[in-house]
Amino acid sequence: MATFSCPVVSFAMKCSYGSSSNGNHGDYRVDISVNGSASTRPVKHHALVNEIALKSPTSLANIQFLENSNEKIRQRIPTKKLLVDPYRRGLIVERGVGYRQTVVVRSYEVGADKAASLESLLNLFQETALNHVWMSGLLGNGFGATHGMVRNYLIWVVSRMHVQVDRYPIWGEVIELDTWVGASGKNGMRRDWIIRSQATGITYARATSTWVMMNQQTRRLSKMPDEVRGEISPWFIEKQAIKEAVPEKIVKLDDKAKYVHSDLKPKRSDLDMNHHVNNVKYVNWMLDTIPDKYLESNQLSSIILEYRRECGSSDSVQSLCQPDEAEISVMNGRPLDMIYGYTHLLRTKGETRNEEMVRGRTRWKPKI
């Protein structure tokens, strides 16, 4: 580990809720009986599962096997590269290595202004990234780890995310999400996204992110094993969704921050497949600290996140937020205070010391 060379200086992990996150969740139900509900199609796969169950109904090892079989039948994760997925409306583009998915903005993904929320966009980024790995035939588990990563007990952790939004898609609008990956230094991976209007081709949003590998047992960063590089590097593209000459440095806030929300706690529904608090939830903690009045007349145009530390399920989290100094402008003869940026910090609030989880920087523009 001493010679580890990683392009990201800050170290980040997703929120962990226990020492194990290998995807074998003990509480996953085994539901092998065919229930009595009306069925409109022949029951293809359950016969097999029932047969296995009848042979040795009490063995714990068999139950584990059945869980996995049942999941496999229901998920049907491809074992080799797929070019088109009609259910996801996904296809492989960019000469065979990028992924494009067409999505309709759903009624529950928009807010009171009928526009998709930032949370919805981040959710779609996660979804398309995972579907990209899904279609590549490399998917070993739920969070985008390849078979080689699973063999080496490695998981992905996000260290940085930068999102720029020119325009928010609205309810019912058809959008196209493109995503692709590239190298980031020797041991990291970059993942980018672009959201376009399907009707006009106009770009609505762009995002870039950096990921590194962590040993899920030692919780330490890891080099990228040659086996894994061999799996993923054929998918790398040079193209960048956001050109960043010099990445912006984010100041670390302290107790003097203007707005502080304390005692934030992860809820049960904040946990995702990996028993982690999903990083999208972090963003909500940040944005909820900005005054309502400001958000009524402004919309987010960019956010940069630097993930630094995981938080525990029992951690109490503080969200700090500091507006940039207001610029005085004049509109219709009246002076206006205009704030275009906020600096953010999420930290755990311990008895003796606080620890940084995420630094953030948001930029805003007036709603027209």
Add this chain to the structure above:
Amino acid sequence: MATFSCPVVSFAMKCSYGSSSNGNHGDYRVDISVNGSASTRPVKHHALVNEIALKSPTSLANIQFLENSNEKIRQRIPTKKLLVDPYRRGLIVERGVGYRQTVVVRSYEVGADKAASLESLLNLFQETALNHVWMSGLLGNGFGATHGMVRNYLIWVVSRMHVQVDRYPIWGEVIELDTWVGASGKNGMRRDWIIRSQATGITYARATSTWVMMNQQTRRLSKMPDEVRGEISPWFIEKQAIKEAVPEKIVKLDDKAKYVHSDLKPKRSDLDMNHHVNNVKYVNWMLDTIPDKYLESNQLSSIILEYRRECGSSDSVQSLCQPDEAEISVMNGRPLDMIYGYTHLLRTKGETRNEEMVRGRTRWKPKI
């Protein structure tokens, strides 16, 4: 109103955040310039919008018109019946009146157990109901109101919802949602749903709901005008997703309830397109009151909701919850307390009195 005959005794409104909810949101942005982002397709519709803008750029009426034009171009709500929607993977079934949509369970719709949450299922119910009206060519505004309803200032309000879940779909699973409508008494409408596995046809969940019309200005229930009956009754089917001989009566809880969460406040992100707290959020307030320990080993098998009153944006909400008396059972020689049901109440907490918002009843079964 005195002679109003309605099949639902209890009166329900969605949470309102102001006197107007006609869908013309003043803060909706008018974004008519073609931004400088890379475009991969010819800009088809913006030329039209720009042309209109140039003709009379300062008139407020024109801005309103432009907002609507721009929305229409981006949403493309059908003005006549569509049989297939490739973007939504939706189609008209049931001899021309039912709607079926194929959906892949997304990574952010599942919880730590990889299974879709109840919230996700309720979101999909809302989405498919709106897409059903969308494809019917009758959609006048975002919340499923027909053109006739819009002309009569009427909106839909839900008064009752009953959901039964045999099995929760898991991440990546392809499911089919069927939805259809029927009469409910003289002035109400029933809407039902069924969720099936796409691979096996096995039914995973069923739901039924009752809707009535409300005058959005007086906030009072309304008869169904003949004009509206003429629009929607050709879509009515007799079939019921859940047969309820005698609907279960839900006890009204009081301060003696075992679990009470107080000071719940709607967040900005809880508001939907109609500036209402979405009824799905109510359900989370209910379920969060059940002890974590219980939820680790049990899963919801049914929920009945009776909506009774809207809540204001500044209301403080209490969530009360009472377990049924535990049944003593024995497993592996050890006695076990087993609770199969909870009664719920959401109420506003006023200075002088509390008012009922929603009564609920949940039933549970052990996770296997």
